[in-house]
Amino acid sequence: MAKPKDNPNYKVIAENRRARYDYAIEDDLECGIILSGSEVKSLRIGGSSIADSYASVEGAELWLINAYIAPYAQAKTWGHEERRKRKLLVNKRELAKLWSATQREGMTLVPLVLYFNHKGRAKLKIGIAKGKKNQDKRATEAKRDWQRQKARLLRERG
Numbered sequence: 001m002a003k004p005k006d007n008p009n010y011k012v013i014a015e016n017r018r019a020r021y022d023y024a025i026e027d028d029l030e031c032g033i034i035l036s037g038s039e040v041k042s043l044r045i046g047g048s049s050i051a052d053s054y055a056s057v058e059g060a061e062l063w064l065i066n067a068y069i070a071p072y073a074q075a076k077t078w079g080h081e082e083r084r085k086r087k088l089l090v091n092k093r094e095l096a097k098l099w100s101a102t103q104r105e106g107m108t109l110v111p112l113v114l115y116f117n118h119k120g121r122a123k124l125k126i127g128i129a130k131g132k133k134n135q136d137k138r139a140t141e142a143k144r145d146w147q148r149q150k151a152r153l154l155r156e157r158g
Contacts, residue, residue, distance in 0.1 A: 009120040014048045023129035032089035038075035055109035057099045062088040101128045
């Protein structure tokens with residue numbers, strides 16, 4: 001996601017780089033996330049990880065499961081649980097699309113990027129993904145290596 005140059009509020013908090021390696025991302029969707037005050041303050045100082053997390057449609061709601069947000073030291077009495085389920089905000093049409101996508105064989109909802117948008121609100125980009133097999137991962141690596149080698153050859157010539 002490109003950072004707007006003139007926007008001081010935009011900030012990437014956590015990125016799941018492994019997701020694009022382990023999954024073939026078919027589509028992505030931006031959604032809001034319900035957080036407590038100590039969670040937002042902890043995110044502002046950069047204490048989070050979405051590497052082991054996933055999203056799930058339960059009932060008629062979308063949830064982020066197993067995302068880590070570090071405890072905020074100054075919020076001793078009214079702190080938060082580090083790995084609690086957090087509700088994600090999407091409209092009904094998007095929720096129906098996500099639910100139907102996860103009912104297909106091998107499809108899952110993977111968090112890609114957690115960030116503050118231009119208004120300073122925490123947003124999560126989730127991807128509708130299908131798990132890659134080992135040969136698919138090798139093909140992706142070979143393609144990436146070839147692109148890197150091709151760019152190097154073009155730089156040497158030019």
